[in-house]
Structures are given as C-alpha cells and as structure tokens.
Amino acid sequence: MTQKVAVLGTGKIGEALLSGMIRAGWAPEDLLVTARRPERAEELRARHGVTPVGNTEAAKTADTLILTVKPQDMGALLDELAPHIPADRLVISGAAGIPTAFLEERLAKGTPVVRVMTNTPALVDEAMSVISPGTHATQEHLATAEDIFGAVGKTLRVPEGQQDACTALSGSGPAYFFYLVEAMTDAGILLGLPRDKAHDLIVQSAIGAAVMLRDSGEHPVKLRENVTSPAGTTINAIRELENHGVRAALIAALEAARDRSRELASGTKD
Ligand SMILES: NC(=O)C1=CN([C@@H]2O[C@H](COP(=O)(O)OP(=O)(O)OC[C@H]3O[C@@H](n4cnc5c(N)ncnc54)[C@H](O)[C@@H]3O)[C@@H](O)[C@H]2O)C=CC1
Ligand SMILES: O=C(O)[C@@H]1CCC=N1
Structure with missing residues (x-):
C-alpha cells in the first residue's frame, strides 16, 4: 500500500525536504503539506504538485508526519494534532532542541517519535541529517526516517544526547x-x-x-x-x-x- 507522508509547517526546511523527496522519486500525490497561509499552500502545490491539507486532515491521513515548524511553535502544533494522530503513526520532529520526550508527552501513549536534525544543503541533495529514536521508535521507524532524509543527503544515527551538539555542528x-x-x-x-x-x-x-x-x-x-x-x-x-x-x-x-x-x-x- 502507498505510504502517505505529510510535512507540517512547510517553510524553508520543509520545502527543501519535500523537493528532494520528489527528485528522489517520491510521487507528489503521496505527499501532503500544511502551511499557515493559504497563499503559501498554493505556492507549494504549484511548485511541487503536492497536496495542501489542514493540520487535522494530515494528522488523520498520513502514515508518517514530519513536523518542520520552529521549536517555539511545536507545543501549539502538537496540541492541535494530538487528538487526531492514531498511535501507530510515525511522527518525525525536525526542530532544533525539542526532545522526543516533549512530543511523546503530548501524543497518544506509545506513538513512535524520531528526532532529526538536517541542514539547508538538503536543497542540493548534500544535507547532513542526524537521526535519533524516541522511546517507542523501532528499527523500522528509523529506517523510514533514513529513507526520507536519505533522499536529500547523508544520514547518521546518533544517541539523542548528542543531538544538541550535532545541531551546533551540522544543523547550523x-x-x-x-x-x-x-x-x-x-x-x-x-x-x-x-x-x-x-x-x-x-x-x-x-x-x-x-x-x-x-x-x-x-x-x-x-x-x-x-x-x-x-x-x-x-x-x-x-x-x-x-x-x-x-x-x-x-x-x-x-x-x-x-x-x-x-x-x-x-x-x-x-
Ligand atoms: N533553517 C535551517 O537551516 C534549519 C532548520 N531546522 C529546524 O527546522 C524548523 C523550521 O525551520 P525553517 O524551515 O528555517 O523555518 P520556517 O519559518 O521557514 O518554517 C516554519 C514554517 O512553519 C509554519 N508554521 C508554524 N506553525 C504552524 C502551524 N501550526 N501549522 C502550519 N504551519 C505552521 C510557518 O508559517 C513557517 O512557514 C525549525 O524547527 C528549525 O529548528 C533544522 C535544521 C536546519
Ligand atoms: O538556527 C536555527 O535555530 C536552525 C537550527 C539549525 C539551523 N538553523
């Protein structure tokens, strides 16, 4: 069955990832995006052929959700999404600083969460993305995250305790x-x-x-x-x-x- 991936809060990093996934062969019709402003959503549809949806619809329909809002917007976004995400869906956070525990506390019990820190060379398929599992993420969930971020460059698994250091080195x-x-x-x-x-x-x-x-x-x-x-x-x-x-x-x-x-x-x- 086709896996649907949603990018929520599709700004600079979200769009860089999305465009790389399409270059790597993901079908635009399997990619959902959310944005705050309707003009931004339309821009993404026109540029990439992806489907803009609301956050709630993305939460209900996507198999994998990638949250690319700013760290300061993560709490509000999770409050909006949490009631709608089935606990078997993978949630990937791309935000600096935010621990997987922050998401796990706000999502349904047992939801698999993966934390990723990528960087802007994703735009030219030369990103460095570091990937860490939360409490309920399995090898399969990590492999899914590697598949997605591998589309835009190199990936490396690190213990979550090293994420802040990696953010300083490769994220910035x-x-x-x-x-x-x-x-x-x-x-x-x-x-x-x-x-x-x-x-x-x-x-x-x-x-x-x-x-x-x-x-x-x-x-x-x-x-x-x-x-x-x-x-x-x-x-x-x-x-x-x-x-x-x-x-x-x-x-x-x-x-x-x-x-x-x-x-x-x-x-x-x-
Ligand atoms: N810019 C960079 O080099 C890197 C950024 N990051 C992380 O990626 C995240 C995004 O960064 P940028 O793309 O630079 O920021 P950005 O500001 O370009 O993108 C964030 C987008 O989220 C949207 N947004 C906020 N709340 C929303 C909501 N409730 N629903 C729908 N959309 C919402 C905003 O309108 C904005 O378009 C941050 O958490 C940052 O830490 C990670 C690696 C590198
Ligand atoms: O400056 C920032 O906070 C983001 C995270 C890593 C790169 N840019």
Missing part, C-alpha cells in the same frame, strides 16, 4: 561556511579585487577544499600543511588567524549554538 554548520566566504570576499575587496571575482575565487577554493576533505582520506592538518610552504604566504595568514583567536572563537561559537539548542528544549524560549 552551513551558516559558518557562508559567513567565512562572506568575510574572505571582503578581504578580496580590501586587496583590490572586484567583488564578483573575489566571490568566485573563494567559492571554488571552498568547493575544492570540501571535495579534498571528503575524498582524499587525508587528515585536515595534513591538507593544510600541504598548502603551507616554509617562509611562504600561507603561514603568515595562519599566524594572524591564531593571533586573533579564530580557533577559540569557533569552539566558543559552537558551544553557544549547542547551549541555545538545549535552551530550546522547553519549546517556549523566544
């Missing part, structure tokens, strides 16, 4: 790289290059470095050493990065993201 991770590219492009401007050329040079360098990190089998330290010639240019840049505490700043930044994820656990922290 793309933002740090975009920020670096932005800052390095500014440096190119300072050095007299036109912005578009500086952008292209940095982006291609980032792609090249990313592919080497993924495919060379070399440790990042070795890869960096290979660029760093004795009395050359790179070591002068590295000394400035060390002088400005960039390594320590990154460690502190990711710790702050992890702490914010923990803080969102109550689903009410603005």
